[in-house]
Amino acid sequence: MNKVNQEMDRLDSLLPEWVENSRPESAHGRVAVYIPELSKAQWDLLGISVLNADGRYSEAGDTEFCFTLQSISKVFTLILALMDHGEEAVFAKVGKEPTGDNFNSMMKLELIQPAIPFNPLINAGAIVISSLIQGDSAQQKSERILQFFRKLAGNEHLTVDSEVYRSERETGHLNRSMAYFLLDKGILEGNVEEVLDVYFRHCSIQVKTADLARMALVLAYNGLNPLTGEQLIPRRYVQIAKTFMITCGMYNGSGEFAIGAGMPAKSGVSGGILTFVPGRLGIGVVGPSLNAKGNSIAGVHLLERLSREFDWSMF
Numbered sequence: 001m002n003k004v005n006q007e008m009d010r011l012d013s014l015l016p017e018w019v020e021n022s023r024p025e026s027a028h029g030r031v032a033v034y035i036p037e038l039s040k041a042q043w044d045l046l047g048i049s050v051l052n053a054d055g056r057y058s059e060a061g062d063t064e065f066c067f068t069l070q071s072i073s074k075v076f077t078l079i080l081a082l083m084d085h086g087e088e089a090v091f092a093k094v095g096k097e098p099t100g101d102n103f104n105s106m107m108k109l110e111l112i113q114p115a116i117p118f119n120p121l122i123n124a125g126a127i128v129i130s131s132l133i134q135g136d137s138a139q140q141k142s143e144r145i146l147q148f149f150r151k152l153a154g155n156e157h158l159t160v161d162s163e164v165y166r167s168e169r170e171t172g173h174l175n176r177s178m179a180y181f182l183l184d185k186g187i188l189e190g191n192v193e194e195v196l197d198v199y200f201r202h203c204s205i206q207v208k209t210a211d212l213a214r215m216a217l218v219l220a221y222n223g224l225n226p227l228t229g230e231q232l233i234p235r236r237y238v239q240i241a242k243t244f245m246i247t248c249g250m251y252n253g254s255g256e257f258a259i260g261a262g263m264p265a266k267s268g269v270s271g272g273i274l275t276f277v278p279g280r281l282g283i284g285v286v287g288p289s290l291n292a293k294g295n296s297i298a299g300v301h302l303l304e305r306l307s308r309e310f311d312w313s314m315f
């Protein structure tokens with residue numbers, strides 16, 4: 001039997017027990033409440049899907065739980081903006097550096113000239129990226145994003161969770177204030193409410209862990225979908241996205257996760273984590289209870305343990 005299948009066999013036998021070992025960690029964290037709809041999630045859920053290039057899944061725990069992408073979507077809107085405009089235009093509007101601050105912090109926006117957000121994975125940066133998606137209207141931009149995500153996930157059924165979308169739109173005062181600040185500075189162009197609508201919608205796209213694993217597999221294979229042979233993203237743009245995932249994908253817990261697990265990753269405030277082993281595996285995790293940095297507390301625990309056991313760190 002080849003090495004790849006041996007790894008999947010071992011995962012099949014270990015994952016159910018390891019998920020149960022990590023699940024109690026959720027008691028030390030909190031489910032996000034600032035988007036009211038997210039606070040309804042059951043705090044002790046934990047699920048993982050691992051997918052390899054043969055299309056074989058190894059899964060355990062609450063893989064049937066549906067959750068919204070939230071910040072995980074920012075990786076793929078960045079890629080779409082790069083595909084729409086190229087590197088130069090995108091990086092005229094967002095920077096390439098981590099902030100060390102919370103994802104929704106406005107603190108550094110006034111610190112540099114021009115007032116571009118530090119990177120595309122903090123909220124301010126992702127809102128700018130939403131403004132760069134091509135399309136004649138907010139609706140058309142959102143539709144393009146949804147179609148792109150469906151293609152990456154190999155799932156025609158991905159849709160926006162309208163309850164979460166509404167909840168975000170009604171309570172997203174901080175995001176709204178950042179967007180107006182960026183309008184004032186000439187970084188954001190167009191109709192702010194429409195840009196925010198595009199942003200709130202892509203954050204509210206609903207997935208399961210298997211969808212995350214499949215989207216991650218495309219990144220693991222440098223933009224190629226190994227299941228269909230189709231190059232979905234130019235290699236260079238995956239390289240850029242991957243670098244941001246290492247430096248800022250887990251917010252200001254990115255250094256800690258790079259040391260603990262050593263895998264490119266992106267988390268979302270709903271408790272999802274998308275990560276991968278380059279050239280090998282796509283991985284999706286969900287656990288709604290978050291640590292102080294805003295990352296799934298049980299999810300991080302499980303991934304760090306798996307990475308050590310299977311030697312997944314790229315460092």
Ligand SMILES: NC(=O)CC[C@H](N)C(=O)O
Binds near residue numbers: 069072175203268
């Ligand atoms: N960290 C996150 O997942 C943040 C995304 C969320 N939609 C927000 O704008 O606040």
